[in-house]
Amino acid sequence: MTVRPATHDDHDAVVAFTENTWPDRDGSDYLPRIYHDWIDNETAETFVVDPEDSDDLAGICQAVMLSPHEGWAQGMRVNPDYRGDGIGSTLSDACFDWCREQGATVCRNMVFSWNQGGLGVSRAAGFEPATEFRWMQPEPSYEVEPTLDVYNDPDAAWSCFKRSDANDELRGLTLDIDESYALAELTRERLHRAAAETRVFAVGDGNGTRAMAYRTRVSEEGDDSYAEYGVGAWDDVPALRSLVAAIARDATDHGVDATRVAIPETARHVSDASLARAGISDDPDFVLEADLTGR
Numbered sequence: 317m318t319v320r321p322a323t324h325d326d327h328d329a330v331v332a333f334t335e336n337t338w339p340d341r342d343g344s345d346y347l348p349r350i351y352h353d354w355i356d357n358e359t360a361e362t363f364v365v366d367p368e369d370s371d372d373l374a375g376i377c378q379a380v381m382l383s384p385h386e387g388w389a390q391g392m393r394v395n396p397d398y399r400g401d402g403i404g405s406t407l408s409d410a411c412f413d414w415c416r417e418q419g420a421t422v423c424r425n426m427v428f429s430w431n432q433g434g435l436g437v438s439r440a441a442g443f444e445p446a447t448e449f450r451w452m453q454p455e456p457s458y459e460v461e462p463t464l465d466v467y468n469d470p471d472a473a474w475s476c477f478k479r480s481d482a483n484d485e486l487r488g489l490t491l492d493i494d495e496s497y498a499l500a501e502l503t504r505e506r507l508h509r510a511a512a513e514t515r516v517f518a519v520g521d522g523n524g525t526r527a528m529a530y531r532t533r534v535s536e537e538g539d540d541s542y543a544e545y546g547v548g549a550w551d552d553v554p555a556l557r558s559l560v561a562a563i564a565r566d567a568t569d570h571g572v573d574a575t576r577v578a579i580p581e582t583a584r585h586v587s588d589a590s591l592a593r594a595g596i597s598d599d600p601d602f603v604l605e606a607d608l609t610g611r
Contacts, residue, residue, distance in 0.1 A: 317366065317374055318365070318366045319365055319407070319410045321361060321362065322354075326373060327348075330348070333397075345393075357378075360380035361378070361380075362379075363377055363379070365406055373395060374394065375393060376391065376392070377393070377408070378390050379414045382498055382500040386421075386500050386501065387418065387424070387608070388492075389424070390497070392407055392434070408442060412608055413611065422607060423606045424603055425605075426604075427602050429601060439604070444604060444607075445602070446603045447486050447602075448580075448603065449603070450580075451577065451578065451597035452560075452577040452594050453596060457565070457568060458568050459564075461565075463554070464521050464554070465521060466559075468511050468515060470507035481580070481582075486580050488501050490546040491544065510531065516531075517530065517566075527551065527555035528547075528559075529549070529563060531543060531544070531566065543563075543567040544576050545575065550588070553591055556594070
Protein backbone atom coordinates (compact mmCIF):
# COMPACT_ATOMS: atom_id res chain seq x y z
CA MET A 317 0.00 0.00 0.00
CA THR A 318 1.15 3.53 -0.78
CA VAL A 319 0.72 6.57 1.46
CA ARG A 320 0.36 9.71 -0.60
CA PRO A 321 -1.15 13.20 -0.47
CA ALA A 322 -4.87 13.22 -1.25
CA THR A 323 -6.21 15.02 -4.31
CA HIS A 324 -9.58 16.38 -5.36
CA ASP A 325 -9.92 13.32 -7.61
CA ASP A 326 -10.02 11.06 -4.53
CA HIS A 327 -13.33 12.55 -3.39
CA ASP A 328 -15.62 9.76 -4.57
CA ALA A 329 -13.38 7.01 -3.18
CA VAL A 330 -13.25 8.75 0.21
CA VAL A 331 -17.01 9.26 0.29
CA ALA A 332 -17.52 5.59 -0.50
CA PHE A 333 -16.13 4.50 2.88
CA THR A 334 -16.95 7.55 5.05
CA GLU A 335 -20.59 8.38 4.25
CA ASN A 336 -21.78 5.80 6.81
CA THR A 337 -18.94 5.95 9.34
CA TRP A 338 -21.03 5.45 12.48
CA PRO A 339 -24.17 3.51 11.48
CA ASP A 340 -25.30 3.12 15.10
CA ARG A 341 -25.11 6.93 15.58
CA ASP A 342 -27.05 7.93 12.45
CA GLY A 343 -24.01 7.38 10.24
CA SER A 344 -23.30 11.07 9.66
CA ASP A 345 -19.74 12.11 8.92
CA TYR A 346 -18.45 15.58 8.13
CA LEU A 347 -15.69 14.41 5.76
CA PRO A 348 -17.76 14.20 2.56
CA ARG A 349 -19.04 17.72 3.20
CA ILE A 350 -15.68 19.40 3.79
CA TYR A 351 -13.36 17.18 1.73
CA HIS A 352 -12.55 19.72 -1.01
CA ASP A 353 -11.91 22.42 1.61
CA TRP A 354 -9.42 20.07 3.22
CA ILE A 355 -7.50 19.66 -0.01
CA ASP A 356 -7.38 23.43 -0.53
CA ASN A 357 -6.02 24.10 2.99
CA GLU A 358 -2.47 25.36 2.51
CA THR A 359 -1.54 24.91 6.20
CA ALA A 360 -2.42 21.21 6.16
CA GLU A 361 -1.62 17.97 4.37
CA THR A 362 -4.20 15.25 3.80
CA PHE A 363 -2.96 11.69 3.37
CA VAL A 364 -4.64 8.64 1.90
CA VAL A 365 -3.53 5.01 1.80
CA ASP A 366 -3.78 3.68 -1.74
CA PRO A 367 -3.79 -0.13 -2.13
CA GLU A 368 -2.19 -1.59 -5.21
CA ASP A 369 -4.49 -3.13 -7.84
CA SER A 370 -7.63 -1.55 -6.36
CA ASP A 371 -9.78 1.48 -7.00
CA ASP A 372 -10.53 1.69 -3.26
CA LEU A 373 -8.71 3.78 -0.69
CA ALA A 374 -7.80 2.12 2.61
CA GLY A 375 -7.85 5.21 4.80
CA ILE A 376 -7.53 8.97 5.18
CA CYS A 377 -6.20 11.45 7.75
CA GLN A 378 -5.23 15.11 7.77
CA ALA A 379 -2.36 16.84 9.57
CA VAL A 380 -2.51 20.58 10.22
CA MET A 381 -0.27 23.05 12.04
CA LEU A 382 -1.98 25.04 14.79
CA SER A 383 1.13 26.92 15.89
CA PRO A 384 4.83 26.77 15.04
CA HIS A 385 5.28 23.84 17.45
CA GLU A 386 1.80 22.22 17.59
CA GLY A 387 0.53 19.74 15.04
CA TRP A 388 -2.98 18.33 14.92
CA ALA A 389 -4.18 15.07 13.34
CA GLN A 390 -7.85 14.86 12.43
CA GLY A 391 -10.43 12.97 10.47
CA MET A 392 -8.72 9.58 10.56
CA ARG A 393 -10.96 7.06 8.84
CA VAL A 394 -10.12 3.48 7.93
CA ASN A 395 -12.03 1.66 5.21
CA PRO A 396 -13.84 -1.26 6.92
CA ASP A 397 -12.43 -3.61 4.27
CA TYR A 398 -8.90 -2.86 5.50
CA ARG A 399 -9.33 -2.74 9.26
CA GLY A 400 -6.73 -4.75 11.11
CA ASP A 401 -4.08 -4.02 8.48
CA GLY A 402 -2.30 -1.27 10.43
CA ILE A 403 -3.74 1.55 8.34
CA GLY A 404 -4.21 3.81 11.37
CA SER A 405 -0.56 3.55 12.38
CA THR A 406 0.55 4.08 8.79
CA LEU A 407 -1.48 7.26 8.49
CA SER A 408 -0.37 8.51 11.92
CA ASP A 409 3.28 8.04 10.97
CA ALA A 410 2.72 10.10 7.84
CA CYS A 411 1.06 12.86 9.89
CA PHE A 412 3.81 12.75 12.54
CA ASP A 413 6.56 13.02 9.92
CA TRP A 414 4.84 15.90 8.12
CA CYS A 415 4.24 17.82 11.36
CA ARG A 416 7.83 17.29 12.45
CA GLU A 417 9.06 18.59 9.11
CA GLN A 418 7.05 21.77 9.73
CA GLY A 419 8.77 22.19 13.11
CA ALA A 420 6.17 20.64 15.44
CA THR A 421 7.33 19.08 18.69
CA VAL A 422 3.91 17.63 19.54
CA CYS A 423 0.95 16.28 17.59
CA ARG A 424 -2.48 15.93 19.14
CA ASN A 425 -5.82 14.52 18.12
CA MET A 426 -9.36 14.27 19.49
CA VAL A 427 -11.48 11.14 19.76
CA PHE A 428 -15.10 10.84 20.87
CA SER A 429 -15.17 9.03 24.20
CA TRP A 430 -17.64 6.47 22.83
CA ASN A 431 -15.41 5.66 19.84
CA GLN A 432 -13.59 2.61 21.20
CA GLY A 433 -12.09 1.75 17.83
CA GLY A 434 -10.70 5.24 17.35
CA LEU A 435 -9.23 5.29 20.84
CA GLY A 436 -7.54 1.95 20.30
CA VAL A 437 -6.13 2.98 16.94
CA SER A 438 -4.80 6.24 18.39
CA ARG A 439 -3.05 4.53 21.28
CA ALA A 440 -1.58 1.87 18.99
CA ALA A 441 -0.28 4.61 16.70
CA GLY A 442 1.64 6.34 19.50
CA PHE A 443 -0.78 8.86 20.96
CA GLU A 444 -0.90 9.09 24.76
CA PRO A 445 -3.72 10.46 26.97
CA ALA A 446 -3.63 14.25 27.42
CA THR A 447 -6.97 15.56 28.69
CA GLU A 448 -10.75 15.39 28.29
CA PHE A 449 -13.47 17.98 27.95
CA ARG A 450 -17.22 18.27 27.56
CA TRP A 451 -19.48 20.79 25.85
CA MET A 452 -21.46 23.21 27.96
CA GLN A 453 -24.44 24.34 25.87
CA PRO A 454 -26.16 27.54 27.06
CA GLU A 455 -29.34 28.25 25.12
CA PRO A 456 -29.21 31.55 23.18
CA SER A 457 -31.44 33.99 25.04
CA TYR A 458 -31.82 37.58 26.19
CA GLU A 459 -33.93 36.53 29.17
CA VAL A 460 -31.14 36.49 31.78
CA GLU A 461 -28.67 39.31 32.38
CA PRO A 462 -25.26 38.93 34.04
CA THR A 463 -25.22 40.11 37.62
CA LEU A 464 -21.47 40.69 37.43
CA ASP A 465 -19.57 42.98 35.08
CA VAL A 466 -18.50 41.54 31.71
CA TYR A 467 -15.58 43.05 29.78
CA ASN A 468 -13.87 42.32 26.47
CA ASP A 469 -10.54 42.32 28.33
CA PRO A 470 -8.00 39.74 27.11
CA ASP A 471 -5.43 40.42 29.84
CA ALA A 472 -7.95 40.00 32.64
CA ALA A 473 -9.26 36.83 30.97
CA TRP A 474 -5.71 35.52 30.59
CA SER A 475 -4.87 36.03 34.26
CA CYS A 476 -8.16 34.39 35.26
CA PHE A 477 -7.50 31.36 33.05
CA LYS A 478 -3.89 30.93 34.18
CA ARG A 479 -4.84 30.64 37.84
CA SER A 480 -7.94 28.50 37.18
CA ASP A 481 -8.33 24.78 37.72
CA ALA A 482 -9.67 24.67 34.14
CA ASN A 483 -6.14 25.51 33.01
CA ASP A 484 -4.76 22.70 35.15
CA GLU A 485 -7.34 20.12 34.07
CA LEU A 486 -7.09 20.96 30.37
CA ARG A 487 -3.29 21.25 30.49
CA GLY A 488 -3.60 24.70 28.98
CA LEU A 489 -5.46 23.45 25.90
CA THR A 490 -8.50 25.27 24.49
CA LEU A 491 -10.28 25.41 21.15
CA ASP A 492 -8.26 26.84 18.30
CA ILE A 493 -9.53 29.96 16.55
CA ASP A 494 -8.65 28.89 13.00
CA GLU A 495 -9.24 25.12 12.99
CA SER A 496 -12.61 23.84 14.15
CA TYR A 497 -12.70 20.93 16.61
CA ALA A 498 -8.98 21.34 17.33
CA LEU A 499 -7.30 22.22 20.63
CA ALA A 500 -4.10 24.20 21.05
CA GLU A 501 -2.23 25.85 23.89
CA LEU A 502 -3.97 29.07 24.87
CA THR A 503 -1.71 32.12 24.91
CA ARG A 504 -2.16 35.76 25.83
CA GLU A 505 -1.63 36.62 22.16
CA ARG A 506 -4.51 34.37 21.10
CA LEU A 507 -6.83 36.06 23.58
CA HIS A 508 -5.80 39.47 22.24
CA ARG A 509 -6.60 38.23 18.76
CA ALA A 510 -9.98 36.96 19.95
CA ALA A 511 -10.71 40.32 21.59
CA ALA A 512 -10.02 42.06 18.28
CA GLU A 513 -11.72 39.58 15.93
CA THR A 514 -14.46 37.82 17.92
CA ARG A 515 -15.16 38.39 21.62
CA VAL A 516 -13.50 37.81 25.00
CA PHE A 517 -15.51 37.61 28.22
CA ALA A 518 -13.86 38.65 31.48
CA VAL A 519 -16.43 38.40 34.28
CA GLY A 520 -15.84 40.02 37.66
CA ASP A 521 -16.51 42.69 40.21
CA GLY A 522 -14.54 44.87 42.59
CA ASN A 523 -12.81 41.77 43.95
CA GLY A 524 -11.29 40.72 40.61
CA THR A 525 -12.00 38.57 37.55
CA ARG A 526 -13.88 35.40 38.47
CA ALA A 527 -14.74 33.81 35.10
CA MET A 528 -13.66 33.94 31.46
CA ALA A 529 -14.40 32.66 27.98
CA TYR A 530 -13.81 33.66 24.36
CA ARG A 531 -15.68 33.06 21.13
CA THR A 532 -13.84 31.10 18.44
CA ARG A 533 -16.38 31.12 15.62
CA VAL A 534 -19.95 31.25 14.42
CA SER A 535 -20.62 28.48 11.94
CA GLU A 536 -23.25 26.55 10.00
CA GLU A 537 -23.33 22.77 10.35
CA GLY A 538 -26.00 21.16 8.26
CA ASP A 539 -29.33 22.74 9.16
CA ASP A 540 -28.05 24.23 12.43
CA SER A 541 -25.93 27.24 13.33
CA TYR A 542 -23.60 27.44 16.32
CA ALA A 543 -21.64 29.96 18.31
CA GLU A 544 -18.57 28.20 19.68
CA TYR A 545 -16.50 29.30 22.67
CA GLY A 546 -12.93 28.14 23.22
CA VAL A 547 -13.13 27.48 26.95
CA GLY A 548 -15.13 28.30 30.03
CA ALA A 549 -13.34 28.88 33.35
CA TRP A 550 -14.89 30.12 36.58
CA ASP A 551 -14.18 30.41 40.31
CA ASP A 552 -17.69 29.78 41.61
CA VAL A 553 -21.27 29.19 40.48
CA PRO A 554 -22.40 32.85 40.73
CA ALA A 555 -19.57 33.81 38.36
CA LEU A 556 -20.53 30.93 36.07
CA ARG A 557 -24.13 32.13 35.95
CA SER A 558 -23.01 35.57 34.78
CA LEU A 559 -20.68 33.97 32.23
CA VAL A 560 -23.50 31.77 30.91
CA ALA A 561 -25.83 34.77 30.66
CA ALA A 562 -23.21 36.74 28.73
CA ILE A 563 -22.64 33.83 26.33
CA ALA A 564 -26.39 33.30 25.86
CA ARG A 565 -26.85 36.97 24.97
CA ASP A 566 -23.81 37.01 22.67
CA ALA A 567 -25.11 33.95 20.83
CA THR A 568 -28.51 35.61 20.42
CA ASP A 569 -26.80 38.66 18.93
CA HIS A 570 -25.50 36.35 16.18
CA GLY A 571 -28.83 34.66 15.57
CA VAL A 572 -27.56 31.10 16.08
CA ASP A 573 -29.56 28.04 17.03
CA ALA A 574 -27.20 26.71 19.70
CA THR A 575 -23.89 27.15 21.50
CA ARG A 576 -21.06 24.99 22.67
CA VAL A 577 -18.41 25.89 25.22
CA ALA A 578 -15.45 23.63 26.01
CA ILE A 579 -15.19 22.91 29.74
CA PRO A 580 -13.07 20.40 31.69
CA GLU A 581 -14.56 16.94 32.17
CA THR A 582 -14.54 16.99 35.97
CA ALA A 583 -17.25 16.40 38.53
CA ARG A 584 -17.06 20.04 39.63
CA HIS A 585 -17.24 21.66 36.22
CA VAL A 586 -19.96 19.40 34.83
CA SER A 587 -22.09 19.58 37.98
CA ASP A 588 -21.58 23.37 38.21
CA ALA A 589 -22.87 23.67 34.65
CA SER A 590 -25.86 21.51 35.57
CA LEU A 591 -26.54 23.61 38.67
CA ALA A 592 -26.41 26.76 36.56
CA ARG A 593 -28.81 25.12 34.06
CA ALA A 594 -26.31 25.79 31.30
CA GLY A 595 -26.88 22.49 29.50
CA ILE A 596 -24.21 19.87 28.88
CA SER A 597 -23.47 17.36 26.12
CA ASP A 598 -24.10 13.66 26.64
CA ASP A 599 -20.48 12.51 26.30
CA PRO A 600 -17.00 13.92 26.81
CA ASP A 601 -14.27 14.04 24.18
CA PHE A 602 -10.70 12.81 24.71
CA VAL A 603 -7.53 14.58 23.58
CA LEU A 604 -4.39 12.55 23.02
CA GLU A 605 -0.89 13.63 22.07
CA ALA A 606 2.37 12.29 20.67
CA ASP A 607 5.85 13.63 21.45
CA LEU A 608 7.57 14.26 18.11
CA THR A 609 10.96 15.40 19.38
CA GLY A 610 12.50 11.93 19.00
CA ARG A 611 11.55 11.57 15.34
